[in-house]
Amino acid sequence: VVIGMRFILKNNVMRLQAYEGKLLEGGEIEAGSERWVPMDDFTYRPEDELGAYYVQSRKLTRGTDFMFVGTGTYKFVVDDLSVAPGRAII
Structure with missing residues (x-):
């Protein structure tokens, strides 16, 4: 599941990178399963x-x-994120 996001600058473009981990029963994340998803x-x-x-x-x-x-763009809203089938955002 996606457990975090960060903004990174790659190829002069600001992008969102997901941080994921394996979800266990009870809602815990398996220790050591966390990773930044390659872009x-x-x-x-x-x-x-x-x-x-x-x-x-x-x-x-x-x-x-x-x-x-650019000019006139002072904010952007990240409230409608989607992920590939078989993944989830928590």
Whole structure:
């Protein structure tokens, strides 16, 4: 399960990285199972006026997978997180 998150700067992009561990009965996390989930590298392709970003062959969606932070952007809200099937956020 995801038990924490942190902001990191990778390839000049601020990203969220998950901290996970194995959930045991009773809601405890198995000692020693915690780890920072490795982050995939992404590539930029100049496909249109803004370009496109890919992780492997999957095109990332602006506003869902990433956002631009610049003039006029003073905050962003991280209240709608999703994880892959078989994972959970606690």
